[in-house]
Amino acid sequence: MPVNRGPLMVFSGQSNRPLAQAICDNLGIPLGHSKTEKFTNENLIVHFEDSLREGDVFIVQSFSHPVSDAIIELFLMLDAAKSASAGRVTAVIPYYSYARSDKKDAPRISIAGRMMADLLQEAGADRVLTMTLHSPQVHGFFKVPVDHLSADVVISDHLKSRVPNAHEGVVLAPDAGSIKRASAIARRLDSGLAFIDKQRVSDTAVDPRALIGDVSxxxxxxxxxxxxxxxxLVEAVNFSKNMGAAEVYVAVSHGVYSGPAIERIAGLNAVEVASTNTVFVSEEKKAGAGGKLAVLDVAPLFAHAISNIHTGESVSTLFE
Structure with a gap:
């Protein structure tokens, strides 16, 4: 049953303001006014320019470049919102990069995914909304409610629009760990499924050993x-082409595109590399990739989730 809360308010950090604005456009509300400044000693200060008293506040911030600044800015915004008497504060983290650190797989390291969850809660997050965690078990690191959205619907719809006979194709998981995600999209496309089996050849390198399935x-x-x-990605595309694939399309939830990624994608033997706008992709990167990058909009999905959270309705309906 819908609940009555304070006014719905959405604010944005600096990491992905275009996505936050698109979410607000879908909700039919203005993006809240806030300001972040960096001192000469590189410390940050944030200031909300709107009254937050008893508001249902959502703060949009991806953990993307520069990641440490983005995280500290979010912590400061959460703390400031709680200090300003917000009724409830939800951290909207479209891309939660520290989800990769989900276990202690080497001596004397931090399980950073869990530590970030602890810090978010300590900073004042009453709830978290995110999308496609690298390791779904990170969800369990939080003691506050977490809504974990999936980009599968958006990705599947895009692939259908790009390839009318997508049901005759094959969804390929680049490794065994990606099979579950690939299988979900294959069901939506009503297509075949395959995966690349890899073997570790050193502490830092793995090589593809076999392709399980038929892509010829x-x-x-x-x-x-x-x-x-x-x-x-280059390894997976080349391997599938060597196994006889006719055309290759790539679709991922988060397009981080760091280091040599853009140069590699420009020379990739693939029709397209699509990612959602959980991470901001600049026009410079699009041009550098030779027109191969496509950006899919997940703002309507986040807007729907935020609306349902605000009114107390189910978020699980968005997976149907």
């Missing part, structure tokens, strides 16, 4: 949670 003469859709430096 078919359109292949490589899907994953994110592209960072694109090294694994």
């Amino acid at each position: 003469g078919k359109t292949v859709f490589i899907v994953d949670d994110e592209v960072s430096t694109a090294g694994s």
Whole structure:
């Protein structure tokens, strides 16, 4: 049953203001006014220019470049919102990069995904809204409610629009860990499914050993949670082409595109590399990739989730 809360208010940090504005456009409300400044000693200060008293406040901030500044800015915004007597504060983190650090897989390291969850809660987050965590178990690190959205619907719809006979293609998982995600998209496309089996050859390198499934003469859709430096992506595309794939499309939730990624994508033997706008992709990067980058809009999905959270309605309906 819908609940009555204070006014719905959406604010944005500096990491992805275009997405925050698009979310507000879908909600039919203005983006809240806030200001972030950096002192000469590189300390940040944030200031809300609107009254937040008893408001249902959502703060949009991706953990993207520069990641540390983005995280500290979000902590400061959460703390400032609580100090300003906001009724409830939700951290909207479209891209939660520290989800990669979900376990202690080496001696004397921090499980940073859990630590970030603790710090977000300590800073004042009453709730978290995110999308496509690299490791879904990070969800369990939080003691506050977490709504974990999926980009599968947006990605599947895009692939159908790009390839009318997508059901005749094959969704390819670049490794065994991506099979579950690839399988979900294959069901939506009503297509085939395959995955690349890899073997570790050193502490820092793995090589593809076999392709489980048939891609010969078919359109292949490589899907994953994110592209960072694109090294694994190049490997997966080349391997599928060597196994006879006719055309290759790539679709991921988060287009981080760091380091040599843009240069690698420009030379990639693929029709397109699509990602959602959870991470801001500049026009410079699009041009540098030779027109191969496509950006898919998830603002309507976040807006719908925020609306349902605000009114106390189910968010799980967005997965149907």
